Amino acid sequence: MSFQISGLSQAMLDNLGNLGFTEPTPIQQQALPPVLAGQDVIAMARTGSGKTAAFGIGLVEKLDVRRFAVQGLVLCPTRELADQVARAIRELARSRHNVKVLTLCGGTPIGPQIGSLSHGAHIVVGTPGRVKDHLDKGTLTLDRLQTLVLDEADRMLDMGFEEAVNAIVARSPERRQTLLFSATWPEHVRQLSERYQQTPVSVTVEAGAEASALAIREVFYEVPEGQAQKALAGLLSTQQPSSCLVFCATKQQCDDVVSFLTQQGFGAAALHGDMDQKDRDQVLILFANQSCPILVATDVAARGLDIDDLPLVVNMEPARSPETHTHRIGRTGRAGNQGVAVTFFSPSGAHKIARLEQVRGHGIEPLDASDLVSATPAPWRPARVTLCIAGGRKEKVRPGDILGALTGEAGLPGGVVGKITIQDYQSFVAVDSAVADKALKRLEQGRIKGRRFRVRALGPGL
Template sequence: MNDFSTLALRREIIESATARGFERMTPVQAQTLPAILTGDDVLGQAETGSGKTAAFGFGLLNKLAVERAETQALVLCPTRELADQVGQALRQFAATIANVKLMTLCGGTPMRAQVNSLAQPPHIVVGTPGRVLAHLRRESLHTHALQTLVLDEADRMLDMGFIDDIEAIVGCLPDERQTLLFSATWPDAIREVSTRLQRNPKQITASADRQPLRITQIFHQVDDADKLVALEQVLADTQQRHKAFTQALVFCNRRDDVDRVCAHLNKRGVAALALHGDREQRERDEVLLRFANQSCAVLVATDVAARGLDIASLPLVVSVDLARDIDTHTHRIGRTGRAGEAGRAVSFCTPRERDRAERIAAAGGFRLNWSRWPETQASARAQPPMATLVVQGGRRDKLRPGDILGALTGEGGLTGDDVGKIEITTVRSYVAVARAKAVPARDRLRQAGIKKRRFRVGVLDD
């Protein structure tokens, strides 16, 4: 049986798996966890959504000595967004183990604040290579007690040019350690890195144990000058199909095109947000949070910026610019049709790009479905049902989700149905509330406070 109880896992981790609804192991967990638990290095091929975070997370937590105030595990990720996602997952996995301290170390956060926090070493560090290396060089991060190194989405890190930073980081780590390397693909560069960083790794290829993808792929031949009109029509057609608020993820290849498309949609009454590398890290974090909160209808992004984005129900993905290769195309369309739901992936293709589209289809093993982009008299206007409040107080102020929910409901005037996701960071808290009640909710929190304390509160969508 693919049951976690059949493995030599500590009781708290099995309780965590049960609490999170993990009824049985996914293929990647069933194949990698036995090797991880016996201390072997692992070279694992697994896609996003396959359950690999739980595989390496349960493994590193299983041998964590909480009584030792030392950094014992390091997880490297290619982007801040993925690092945050992995960090949140590990915190949830560790919820049943008392006093586990975890830190994310990424750019976009002041070094001094991180240095101060590292004065009390975390048991687990999740971060991007550049920022982790910066702390190692200034000796604010100590890794003499490190037991486990994880490289998550290693192929993406190599694509982004992080190999020198990774090798420099490894040079600061103990030779006696376990190294777990997970990658969606195994190009020669990954195998070469594995040879240098790992010792006789168990090589495991696992596919995600999930329902078959129900994605309808559609290709429209569109001239560059017509792309914005075609995008409006595709969005309007989707709204008509669902007869309710729906969200869409739109990909562009260039940052300036992301801004251009986003500005056009907002002028046309579609609540859109832009996500790319030129934005400050806090802005990028808040854009992703607002999209996850249903506080915007359309997210327009570059591929790197959208890495790690995981929205459970997303009916539509549009590539305004055709993906450059099959891996990028696969990553894009994989954002829809998740959890067994149906999804549509629409790709625009100029006449000069037809050959590239044919190559992508051939490499992906699917047939091109060409059609005329829809023409409808309906408007693409879409205002989201939720707005996001930002409270200038967080974990540092001992705030918990229940504190904020309690302040908003009851005498606060909102019902439980009016409140959506609540996310608390070190210094800020974000809460999704029904858009029509956002301003009264803001005013209520400003006047009555939370836990008898006053905090600055604003509507993030302003």
């Protein structure tokens, strides 16, 4: 075990070993020592760099578990990121007994959150708007707060959360540790640091070095005006990736691209801010389960996605800034996997490519997209189908119960069962497409926890 950083308890080291942490990433190596020492930290690192553990380990290690009060608060720009961060912190908290982590986000009823808060919590992870709502109602207090974390601070400010963040900080103790993590360091993030932090330790992990280490291969295609959707269909037909994340500039463009791909027979779904939270959650589960291989999203909606094995990222047009471009392509080539990042641009978008060349200090040689535009669409069947079970945590359903229902008594082999996700009132299980019908019948006719639950198959075209 080489995850050796001064200040970590043996219990945390043992837990990290169980979680598969073999050695610290660059951001963890540089940020954890000052975090554990109680210093303020401003850190810039791209998504996938391991920054959640960089602050999550510190939050858990510094807890006084006997004091049932909010000692750590993590603010995130989206519910998806908040859910991801909360899950990661719960895993890190296995090194301690009885650590309670609550998620407070908009898009869900506030009543159950109030009930959970009434029983106390050690760490809260949430979006600024909903956290502020609870502070205004008096259902959340920060009197005992020790550490405040602003995660993806640049995106939080881009989304207009500055006023809410200011209100939350105003109700926090002046003597606290403030950790600020961001993918980019624009001027307004630096101003935020100046207002909220005391002599912070500055940590930067260069995106270029990481991208090289993570083996991202970039390709640029010059596409005639109005032909980007055809080029995308041609690219997907040629590559046939297990999963692909497509970035669009607007919500309408997302819907248009999904409509076009669906007409061509591809399994695709949109992810943007106009969707109901329930629909967004379901789309993310299908994408993570490889039941919907193509996710078409805006930058804001895709913030916080955590898919390690994502072989292909496509930009329908160049990003609005080089920083956003870097953040987009960083979604692929993670966790030691190879990745390809493709950017389409028309003559009208050439100025954005020129800006990217200026920042990088070298030219970009685009490829001709004519073969892609003229290719015959060749959609493929998703690797897995996701089954939705109308029972979850509230009915005491656990992953082992679902796995047992599928594989017990000469049932399906365990290797055809993929990710299992348990929510409050429903559960999701991914199964290989070849056995989806058999798995559906087995769950419909069998019992889970001694009960029968309604089951349905999910995915594009189902």
